[in-house]
Amino acid sequence: MRFYVTTPIYYVNDKPHLGHAYTTIAADILARHHRQRGEETFFLTGVDEHATKVWRVAESQGLGAQEYVDQISDAWRSLPPRLNAETDFFIRTSDEGHKAFVREFLQRIYDNGDVYEDVYAGLYCVGCEAFKTEDELVDGKCPLHSTEPEWIEEKNYFFRLSAYQDKLLELYAERPDFVQPPFRFNEVKSFVSGGLRDFSISRAGQPWGIPLPWDEGQVAYVWADALVNYLSALTFARPGEDLREAFWPEVRHLMAQDILRFHCIYWPAMLLSAGYSVPKQIFIHGYLLLDDLKISKSLGNAVDPLELIDTYGADALRFWCARAVSFGQDGSASVSGIADRYERELGNDLGNLLSRTTAMIARYRDGAIPGGPAAGSELEGLIADVHTNVLRDLDGFDITGAVDRIWTLVRHLNRYVTEQAPWTLAKDESKAAELDQVLYDLADGLRVSAIALWAYLPETAPKILEALGQPVAFDWELVEYGRLEPTTSVAAAPPLFPRFEVSAA
RNA sequence: GGCGGCGUAGCUCAGCUGGUUAGAGCGUCGGACUCAUAACCCGAAGGUCGGUGGUUCGAGCCCACCCGCCGCUACCA
Numbered sequence: 001m002r003f004y005v006t007t008p009i010y011y012v013n014d015k016p017h018l019g020h021a022y023t024t025i026a027a028d029i030l031a032r033h034h035r036q037r038g039e040e041t042f043f044l045t046g047v048d049e050h051a052t053k054v055w056r057v058a059e060s061q062g063l064g065a066q067e068y069v070d071q072i073s074d075a076w077r078s079l080p081p082r083l084n085a086e087t088d089f090f091i092r093t094s095d096e097g098h099k100a101f102v103r104e105f106l107q108r109i110y111d112n113g114d115v116y117e118d119v120y121a122g123l124y125c126v127g128c129e130a131f132k133t134e135d136e137l138v139d140g141k142c143p144l145h146s147t148e149p150e151w152i153e154e155k156n157y158f159f160r161l162s163a164y165q166d167k168l169l170e171l172y173a174e175r176p177d178f179v180q181p182p183f184r185f186n187e188v189k190s191f192v193s194g195g196l197r198d199f200s201i202s203r204a205g206q207p208w209g210i211p212l213p214w215d216e217g218q219v220a221y222v223w224a225d226a227l228v229n230y231l232s233a234l235t236f237a238r239p240g241e242d243l244r245e246a247f248w249p250e251v252r253h254l255m256a257q258d259i260l261r262f263h264c265i266y267w268p269a270m271l272l273s274a275g276y277s278v279p280k281q282i283f284i285h286g287y288l289l290l291d292d293l294k295i296s297k298s299l300g301n302a303v304d305p306l307e308l309i310d311t312y313g314a315d316a317l318r319f320w321c322a323r324a325v326s327f328g329q330d331g332s333a334s335v336s337g338i339a340d341r342y343e344r345e346l347g348n349d350l351g352n353l354l355s356r357t358t359a360m361i362a363r364y365r366d367g368a369i370p371g372g373p374a375a376g377s378e379l380e381g382l383i384a385d386v387h388t389n390v391l392r393d394l395d396g397f398d399i400t401g402a403v404d405r406i407w408t409l410v411r412h413l414n415r416y417v418t419e420q421a422p423w424t425l426a427k428d429e430s431k432a433a434e435l436d437q438v439l440y441d442l443a444d445g446l447r448v449s450a451i452a453l454w455a456y457l458p459e460t461a462p463k464i465l466e467a468l469g470q471p472v473a474f475d476w477e478l479v480e481y482g483r484l485e486p487t488t489s490v491a492a493a494p495p496l497f498p499r500f501e502v503s504a505a
Numbered sequence: 506g507g508c509g510g511c512g513u514a515g516c517u518c519a520g521c522u523g524g525u526u527a528g529a530g531c532g533u534c535g536g537a538c539u540c541a542u543a544a545c546c547c548g549a550a551g552g553u554c555g556g557u558g559g560u561u562c563g564a565g566c567c568c569a570c571c572c573g574c575c576g577c578u579a580c581c582a
Contacts, residue, residue: 011582199580356541418546495542
């Protein structure tokens with residue numbers, strides 16, 4: 001089995017905000033999970049650096065476009081590591097390997113007869129980087145930027161998307177899970193059923209971009225450039241290797257709904273034209289609605305994920321992203337929710353569980369875990385549920401449901417402590433075997449929780465295993481009751497998620 | 506306008522192909538415990554499941570209509 005997951009390539013002229021972090025975190029959770037299963041996994045993210053605005057901003061600062069994007073790409077490149085996202089490659093559209101591949105890719109489409117030349121004309125707002133129709137304007141100006149759009153009329157090359165309507169509909173019919181969740185797929189199908197218009201794949205008179213192989217005077221325009229990254233990266237991410245053989249078309253694209261159409265319609269059509277297989281799956285996640293408002297730069301409610309990491313840590317942010325909103329749907333979330341999750345769930349449920357468990361093992365058994373697995377325990381059943389059903393959840397991109405399932409185990413363990421009352425057992429020598437059993441089950445349940453949560457909490461999970469004197473390994477087959485390694489060195493663990501001082505809260 | 510979705514406890518949401526007293530988390534109130542990061546555990550209060558009318562032995566779940574939100578309805582990264 002192989003697993004290839006992508007985020008969109010982010011537009012360098014943005015600042016990284018929570019929405020970007022959200023997609024990247026989700027992709028990393030999936031990637032880590034599939035690595036746990038022993039699958040060969042590839043996780044790609046990166047930046048889109050070619051755009052008119054980039055060039056204009058660079059010029060206004062007296063910089064060359066390449067020089068400019070070299071500077072601002074760093075902010076983006078550092079985002080995944082800050083999130084603890086383990087990417088396999090970070091692509092930039094100005095990478096030579098990408099540029100060469102795009103030219104070859106577009107040439108194939110061209111050779112296939114799907115490209116023609118036509119005149120593109122319209123009112124163009126530079127701020128929006130979009131053409132506007134008359135009825136979108138207010139007093140002849142762009143309502144967002146209050147500037148008059150420019151009338152642009154130029155020769156462009158067009159991709160014959162209209163010729164792919166039937167092929168796309170066939171594809172959708174053959175692949176009922178091609179686009180997830182289903183209601184997004186419906187949007188795609190109804191859109192395509194309504195007929196497709198060709199779209200332009202080039203811009204004239206632009207010095208910044210990838211020149212078309214058959215007309216060096218024009219550069220590839222957005223989708224003809226950006227989308228191709230998912231394929232191009234495989235050709236040069238590892239020098240000397242062509243990863244296409246392994247990972248294409250085993251790809252899952254993750255993104256928000258704003259770019260759904262381009263991924264579900266344009267991209268498959270271009271791939272078919274160029275003679276490639278289409279992606280395995282496309283998953284559209286929802287927006288985190290902060291105070292019921294979509295996160296957006298223009299609304300001014302953008303949240304800097306790095307500030308949240310500075311306060312709560314990457315694990316808490318990842319956990320919150322996975323838990324706060326059912327993945328795939330829009331949902332209201334509030335930044336204060338991170339503080340709640342941190343304290344209630346990570347601190348009180350999970351962190352405190354480790355504290356009390358290790359403290360009791362140290363106190364009652366001098367750091368040793370003398371018990372062993374007991375057949376037919378309730379714990380065994382819960383762990384079996386996690387073992388099999390988390391896989392199923394995550395195969396369906398349900399990162400929220402999966403972590404909820406794991407949390408059921410964590411909650412069970414806390415309840416188990418109270419029910420068994422080890423402090424009472426400890427007072428009665430004749431109950432020593434019982435106490436051993438309880439401590440064993442707690443330690444083993446915690447061990448399993450840590451392994452299952454590793455994809456979500458890559459920083460915390462190793463700490464739990466270390467505190468329990470367990471090898472730091474996360475293979476999914478270890479999510480099984482009774483695989484606790486004997487140990488004699490458990491000491492009371494320091495808090496995993498310390499409370500904040502009142503003044504800091 | 507067309508297509509799709511949503512409206513369930515104070516809040517955020519689960520409720521599979523219709524079937525005994527409608528669930529979870531948080532919040533509130535009460536209790537219990539002491540291993541632990543004053544954490545954890547138990548219990549209670551709290552819902553005419555948007556409205557109306559149908560189908561059915563029986564509907565939160567099916568149908569019709571209505572009300573209120575939201576998404577998509579083309580070239581924006």
